Amino acid sequence: MTTFYAVMSWLLVFGYWLLIAGVTLRILMKRRTVPSAMAWLLVIYILPLVGIIAYLLFGELHLGKRRAERAQEMWPSTVSWLGELRSCTKIFATQISPVSEPLFQLCEHRHGVPAVRGNQLQLMTSFDDTIKSLIRDIELAENSIEMVFYIWQAGGQVDNVSEALMAAARRGVRCRIMLDSAGSMHFFRTPYPGLMRKAGIEVVEALKVNVLRVFLRRMDLRQHRKIVLIDNDIAYTGSMNMVDPRFFKQGSGVGQWIDLMARIQGPVATILGIIYACDWEVETGKRLLPEPPNYTMLPFEDEAGHTVQVIASGPGFPEEIIHQALLTSVYSARKQLIMTTPYFVPSDDLLHAICTAALRGVDVNIIVPKKNDSIMVGWASRSFFSELLEAGVKIHQFEGGLLHTKSVLVDGQLSLVGTVNLDIRSLWLNFEVTVVVDDEAFGQDLGCVQDDYIARSTILDPAEWAKRPMWQRVIERLFYFFSPLL
Template sequence: MPAFNRNTPLMITFYTVINWLSLFSYWLLIAGVTLRILMKRRTAPSAMAWLLVIYILPLVGIMTYLLFGELHLGKRRAKRAKSMWPSTSNWLKALKDYQHIFTNQNSEVALPLFKLCERRQGISGVKGNQLKLLTTTADTLKTLIRDIKSARCNIEMVFYIWQSGGLVDQVAEALMAAARRGVSCRLMLDSAGSRHFFRGPYPKMMRDAGVEVIEALKVNLFRVFFRRMDLRQHRKMVLIDNAIAYTGSMNMVEPRFFKQNAGVGHWIDLMARTEGPIATTMGIVYACDWEIETGQRMLPPPPNINLMTSEQKTDRIIQVIASGPGFPEELIHQALLTAVYAARQQLVMTTPYFVPSDDLLHAICTAAHRGVDVSIIVPHKNDSMMVRWASRSFFAELLEAGVKIYQFEGGLLHSKSVLVDKQLSLLGTANLDMRSLWLNSEITLLIDDDVFGRDLARVQEDYIARSVPIDAAKWTKRSVRQRVTERLFYFFSPLL
């Protein structure tokens, strides 16, 4: 019989206390995160999704929420975002002295949306713009190269992805040549999207040529604890000489060199090239992004008076919306809702990633119930499995409401556009998913012009001609396995 150890009861008591303290701390942590989720103002589906993840996979769920559940911009960037607004506000007030560039008239369908943006952003839409749709990557890159070669003062660029190859290398060479001849050149690229670029030779080559190259929102293990890593710089924008501007869905890539092994085909994009005062208002967006990322203030100059007062062949009315840290919250989401509710005859939407909020889904279905001819065009093949299945979970409700859904067969349809009654166009970088609507830095142009609307309508009609419509009757007969998979990924839709 072993000898009695008088320390044994003490040890048992010690381990019991440790176990109880660990269990108490564990439940206290869960309760604390639960309370934090409930106290944050977020949609009910999003809150429920996070709670279920945390209670089903407690430790993994808590860690995931702490990393990705809240908008952590980082103290330094948050401070810069807050401090830049006094000077930005003064610049906007000074811009209003140029009354001749602003519009006080809008079409009936566009008026509510332009009023919303004016009140939330402090600036109204501008007129006197020329605007051209660029429907192929080759046309966009060739046109951009010509504009870069003609630049005299400044070139500012921001892209989510820059991948070398083909015409993109000619863009890089033209940019470096511009810097060598004295043009001020700035290039800001997202760290995650352009990771291959930053590992290649071009960053050093560009910097040696005089181009300021900035890696935005750097990704590394250390920064995980101080800033949300999936907060991305998703804008695609080029500004030249404070007079020419580009934006749209295209990253700085040539499709034949990009994601060839993804099995989705070439990416199909849509860009807009503008001339006029809209370049000035887009410049303030770039200046704010640059200051948040670098701490350097670079407010753009006032509009070119000679350009603004000259007779224009076209007079397109355009408003710019920017989202992301430092800009009005939820504005792109509010703009989409306003545009959908304004539709009276026709609504056409194109997006590669369709994971709408409940409010947006309800607005689209309501438009169809009101008798609006609603069409949504999405790619048949998608490079994101989760988004592909999650988006399909919305199809049944849309089809039941009378929405026409087309699956594009000619590649990965990456263009992001909304056309309301062939008069009001929304064109830019934002997808119809939670990430673009609530998190990423995006930019969207609002265009109140029936001529441009007809041009966009022709592009969308071409997309539809290259698509296969989803038959509502056949969709209701899809397999149980498919339905279960859709609902499983729908569970994660608020988090995508």
């Protein structure tokens, strides 16, 4: 009996170390950044069982077998659709500004679609104005309405959008809504999904959270896009979830969320439509590609027709495209770079690019919320401030609520607006979308919005920052250690 227990003990010990060795080897064999690999190894060695479970849950990009197969199967038809689109030569831009050209070249080579011209864009900074405009477009819709959001929360003016959608479906407009399971968890517990389906709306719970399948698909891989498509001609995208800020997270102590949306009309809506179609097929298995535009003349001529690219990321889309786009944008800056983000946990490469821009004389401004709804991200963000300040970067802490806008403006000409946070999750994990605009007039509009954010912010003084207490520095370094995992 004693021999039996001794053998079992040795087998358990051997299995335990074999498991650690196996996970270690897997981490080393995966192509990832050195800081990320080191962070995972240290977590596993300090807290072996917890670390191994955490790595199996969150350490690798698992889309799930069925979705991965669909993502692979959809590409032949998508490539064929893009080939048809390229035959519509009238919609593609022939002239790109020097500051935008490197990024547009990257997007064209990686996504296979050149920049699209003949679009009209309108920035919307007010939730009320955005909702009124959206409801008006829904009421005028004739053929289709398609939406994808990370968070949809019933209450306030969001219920007016729901009612408008159900009315549209009842009059024969095809309506499809895709909502992230984790972000919209509370919504799926309300009567609204049932009421919408009864009215004829297809409502899909994307990347459904399932405790029984936690080791088969990465649970923190989320559908983070925010897109509205109407009649394959009008689109909305930006940072706004479908929530009324007056009723959303009021107990978090950060104030109302401040967002930015772009209303887009023109050929680029079709590009956003193919992204939506790909997401829909990955989630449901149903293939519903949009009709390529057939313009005999552009809806908006050059003086009003913004040149636009769309960058989509996530499993099934070009790897690291968002990260590469941000790096290209930062390195293209010659005069000024303004970035807004609620969550600032950059990669080493992106941090180096931002600091290098400031060191070569670019006026670099980063606007972040003073109070953050994520304690870990808030402290991790602060760990980067010293290096940024030493390089000459101006850090503005927004005090008018949780600044949720994700935007980049380069030299007043190149604008990026979308769903991408400057953190590891957005750069390499989630389904994200960014609209890239090459237009000085649009850049001026975005600059005015960012100037308003700066006016409502407090600039961080390097001398005062250097005097912060030691306990704050310790906490910052602690969360910096986890930054590759956030």
